[in-house]
Amino acid sequence: MSTPFLEARGLKKTFGSHQAVKNVSFSIMHGEAFGLLGPNGAGKSTTIRMLAGLMAPDAGEVLLEGEPAWKHPEKWKRQLGLAPQQLALYPELSAIENIRFFGGLYGLKGAALSQRTDELLELVGLEDAAHRIAANYSGGMQRRLNLAITLVHKPRLVILDEPTVGVDPQSRAHLLESVRQLARDGTSIIYVSHYMEEVEALCRRVAIIDHGVVLECGVLDQLLGSVPTQLVLHVRPANSVDSVGAGHDPSSSFSARLQHIAQRVDPEATGVKVSVGENVESLPTVLIETSFTEWPDRLHQLSQAFHAESIVIDRVESRQQNLERLFLQLTGRALRA
Numbered sequence: 001m002s003t004p005f006l007e008a009r010g011l012k013k014t015f016g017s018h019q020a021v022k023n024v025s026f027s028i029m030h031g032e033a034f035g036l037l038g039p040n041g042a043g044k045s046t047t048i049r050m051l052a053g054l055m056a057p058d059a060g061e062v063l064l065e066g067e068p069a070w071k072h073p074e075k076w077k078r079q080l081g082l083a084p085q086q087l088a089l090y091p092e093l094s095a096i097e098n099i100r101f102f103g104g105l106y107g108l109k110g111a112a113l114s115q116r117t118d119e120l121l122e123l124v125g126l127e128d129a130a131h132r133i134a135a136n137y138s139g140g141m142q143r144r145l146n147l148a149i150t151l152v153h154k155p156r157l158v159i160l161d162e163p164t165v166g167v168d169p170q171s172r173a174h175l176l177e178s179v180r181q182l183a184r185d186g187t188s189i190i191y192v193s194h195y196m197e198e199v200e201a202l203c204r205r206v207a208i209i210d211h212g213v214v215l216e217c218g219v220l221d222q223l224l225g226s227v228p229t230q231l232v233l234h235v236r237p238a239n240s241v242d243s244v245g246a247g248h249d250p251s252s253s254f255s256a257r258l259q260h261i262a263q264r265v266d267p268e269a270t271g272v273k274v275s276v277g278e279n280v281e282s283l284p285t286v287l288i289e290t291s292f293t294e295w296p297d298r299l300h301q302l303s304q305a306f307h308a309e310s311i312v313i314d315r316v317e318s319r320q321q322n323l324e325r326l327f328l329q330l331t332g333r334a335l336r337a
């Protein structure tokens, strides 16, 4: 197997008595877009500060192409670019002046610096605003400039910490397109975000961290395969006399029959969890959670059980397995709660 471009190995960091990062390991391959997900305070920013060499770990190490990164500080600095959550730019300078200033810090000058400045303004879509001072930009435009500055020295790995938080839709689209372009050009990317749909759209592999430890790390599609399939069954009584809302509270017997089925299905034994919509009278739905491969069998068994109770399945809806649900399964809470 080829050597990862960057590897976090057993990273730990404590602030006072608080262990912010308890044990974090993962690796990023050359040219890979990697997502880092976790709720507030999970330890993401602390982890990426250690990856970028801005903070020393208490234990563990960062390997750059298989070697301890601290052994080659110049290489580490040149090959990595971190776009932090807090903007790192001069608000009283224009976009051009900011990019040229930071480019100069990396030794760029003359035609090379001018060319790089033009490329970056185009990449982040700030050509028209290039001469205006950054203080007058919208929040989203400032984020785009922040990204351009991060990229000035053509880092081979870019770490983006929540790049789209609080930005307008147009800037968000620009930022995402810029990241896609970087990925197409073969830049490795660590994308830290609360927005699962962004991570799903951009990253092939992800790590989910909480309380300073990695809960899961792997290829997104494979991780999603472990999320139970959810089927929502829309059901109704087979007998019209017995229909929902008709006569003297027939729905309670309908509800009782649904509950009866739900109780009979033992989730431990069958791998199927059945739950009945709370307001059965107005919302006759049944939720099945089962494994992806087994759901046709499960559905068949359940429809027989329904038939025996004179209940008809009108419609079956399958809910997509997504990162939001994987996250919920692992951490027990929603990311944006």
Ligand SMILES: Nc1ncnc2c1ncn2[C@@H]1O[C@H](COP(=O)(O)OP(=O)(O)OP(=O)(O)O)[C@@H](O)[C@H]1O
Residues within 6 Å of the ligand: 015, 018, 020, 038, 039, 040, 041, 042, 043, 044, 045, 046, 047
């Ligand atoms: N310099 C510091 N001194 C003391 N505590 C810190 C410091 N930096 C981070 N922490 C604490 O460490 C924990 C992890 O913080 P960190 O910023 O790494 O989390 P995060 O996952 O990036 O969260 P967020 O999404 O809110 O940025 C938090 O409880 C935070 O308050």
